[in-house]
Amino acid sequence: MEITDELVEHLERLSKLKLREEEIEKMKKDMKEILEYMKLLDEVDVEGYSPLFTPIEDPMRLRKDEPVTEDPSKILELVPRLKGDFISVPSIYAK
Amino acid sequence: MKSVIGLEIHAQLLTETKAFCACKIDVNAKPNTNICPVCTGQPGALPVLNEKVVEFAIKSGLALNCEIHQRSSFDRKNYFYPDLPKGYQITQYFHPIATEGYINLDSGKKVRIRRIHIEEDAGKMIHSTENITESKESLIDFNRCGVPLIEIVTEPDMEEPLEAKEFMEKLRDILRTIDVCSGNMEEGALRCDANVSVIDDNGRSSSRVEVKNINSFRYVQYALEYEIDRISKSLKEGKDVKHETRGWDFVTRTTVSLRSKEEENDYRYFPEPDLPILEVSKDLIEQVKKTLPELPDQKAERYVKTFGISDYNAKIISKDRDLANYFESTISAGVDPKDGANWIVNDLLSLFNADSAEFDPGKVSVDALKILIDYTNSSKISRLSAKEVMSEVYKSGRNPADIIKERNLIQVSDEESLIPIIKKVIEGNPAVVDQYRKGKTSVVGFFVGNVMKETKGKADPKAVGELVKKVLDGKV
Secondary structure: OOOOHHHHHHHHHHOOOOOOHHHHHHHHHHHHHHHHHHHHHHHOOOOOOOOOOOOOOOOOOOEOOOOOOOOOHHHHHOOOOEEOOEEEEEOOOOO | OEEEEEEEEEEEOOOOEOOOOOOEOOOOOOOOOOOOOOOOOOOOOOOOOEHHHHHHHHHHHHHOOOEEOOEEOOEEEEOOOOOOOOOEEEEOOOOOOEEEEEEEOOOOOEEEEEEEEEEEOOOEEEEOOOOHHHOOEEEEEHHHOOOEEEEEEEOOOEOOHHHHHHHHHHHHHHHHHOOOOOOOOOOOOEEEEEEEEEEOOOOOEOOOEEEEEEOOHHHHHHHHHHHHHHHHHHHHOOOOOOOEEEEEEOOOOEEEEEEEHHHOOOOOOEEOOOOOOEEOOHHHHHHHHHHOOOOHHHHHHHHHHHHOOOHHHHHHHHHOHHHHHHHHHHHHOOOOHHHHHHHHHHHHHHHHHHOOOOOOOOOOOHHHHHHHHHHHHOOOOOHHHHHHHHHHHHHHOOOHHHHHHHOOOOOEOOHHHHHHHHHHHHHOOHHHHHHHHOOOHHHHHHHHHHHHHHOOOOEOHHHHHHHHHHHHOOOO
16 A cells, blocks of 8 residues: 555544644654554465454343443543533634 | 435434443433443443343334344444544444335335444534634533434435435334334434435436435425425536535525535444444344334224224324324223314314424323213314313313313203294394295305304304204294
8 A cells, every 4th residue: 555645634634633744754654664564464364264353252242221320520530621511622613 | 307315314212321331311411421431432441232222223123124133243433523532433334233124105105224223322512602613612512422323224215305204204103103212303313314316307317415414304305305406406507516415504494515525534444343243033033023012004004994084094193102092092982983083183183283292192181082072072062162172171181071161162952942042033034034935045044143143152053053944944
C-alpha cells in the first residue's frame, strides 16, 4: 500500500485531526515503517485455516436484563469539562 | 418519472438495561447518571450482551416474517464523534441475526425486509444556543449511550411517499403489539432514514439521495415528496442530483445537504473481538415464537370474519393493542360488534384525535360506552346528545347516566306525552295541514321541527315523525 498525501488527508478527516506540514511528513514515514513491519504477516501460510475473529473460545454468555447502579462520579472526574450535568465539548459545528 | 424508495429504521428496544452493560435505561434520569465503564468506553471494560435484546430481536424478526439465524456475530463500526466515547459502535454488519422478511401493505404489495440487526445507540447531543451553527460548545448526555436498537433495512420496494408512510405505521403497530418498542417517532424511539432515487421516462436513474432526521410519520411522506420533487426537477433540466446525505428540516419543510459522498465516513468495519459468536438454539426460537401475540393484520382479519365489522373499522381497531382489547371488552359486555366498532371509530377515536392524544382505555370506560350505545339504540337520548355526553365523559370521567340526568337529555318518545303536543301544533297551522292534504308530504318535517321546539329538543324526532303522520292521517 502506498502512503500518499491524499491518504493522509483522508485519515486526518476520519480521525478529526489537523496535522502541520512537518507532522504530515513524519506521519508518512511512520506509517510506511508500520506497514512494512506488518508485511511480516504475509509470510505466514494461512491456507486451510478459517479466520479467527475473537480469542474468546467459550460461546457467548448472556446477561440477565437486571439493572445495576454504578456511581458515575469516577467517570465524570475524568471528563475535561462539565457544564451542569452535561459533558461539554467544543461545538461540532465550529469551523 | 418513477421513484424508488428504501428505508433504514432504528427502533429502541424496551429493555430495562442497556445492550452491553447493566446500566438502567431511564429517559427521565438526570443526565450522565446511568453510565459505567463499558458504555463510556473506559480501557479494559468488556461488553456482555443482554439476553432480552436477543429475545426482542428474534421476536421482531419472527413478527416481520424473517429467517432467524442461529449464528450471528458482532462488528465494530468506527467513527469519531463526541456522542460515541468508544470511537466505534457495536453492530452486526457481516452476519445479522435476521434476514429476508416482509410487510404487506393494505394494497397487497409486499415490501421486503433485507435484514434486521442488533446494535447500540449513541449518546444524546444538546446544543447550547438556539442557532446550532453559532454555538461554541456541544453538550453530551451519555445516558442513551449503549441503549439497544434494532436496525431494520428494507429493499427499495416502495414507489410512493405514502407507501413509505404506511410501511412505517405498520412497522410501528407490529413493534408495539409485540412489546419491543414504544414506536414513538417524536421521542426518537423509532427513527427513519430514507433512500430515494428517481427514474425518468427514458429509464435513466438519478443518483441516490439519503434523507435523515425524519421524526414523525407525516414527515416520512412530506420529506420524500419534497425530495422526489427536487430530484425530478433536476432530471427535467437534464441534470443529475448529487449523491449525498440530506437532512429533513421540519421547520422549513425542506431537505438540506448534510454531507456529500466524498465526505462520507469510512467506517472500517471489522469483527468485534470482545464478543464471541452469538448462537441461538432452535428451542429458543420456538419458545419466542410461542410468546408472539396475534399481529394487527391477523386481528383485523379475525374481526371481519368473526364479528362482521367493516374492513376499514377492523384495520383501525386492530392497529393498537389497547384499542383492540377495549373493542373486545365492549363485545363481552354485550354490545353489538358493528355498533361497538362504529362508535369507537367514528366517535371515541375522534375525541383522542382532536387532542392529538393516544388512545387511553381509562378515558371513556367500556361501561360508559355501553350506556351511551344502549340509550341511543332505545331512543332514550338522541345521537347528538350521546356525542355531547361522550365528550363530557372523556373530559371529566363522570358517569354518563348522571350527565344525561343532570342535563335533562332523556328524549320523550311515548305517545301519551307526545300526541297532545303534536295535536296542538297541527291545529295551530291549518294552512300547512292543507298542503299536506294536497299531497305535499314533506311538510311533516315542519311539524316535527315545531314539536321539537315545543319540547325544547327533548322529543325523539323519529318517534315524533311517525306520530305526526299518524295524527295527520287520522289514525290516532
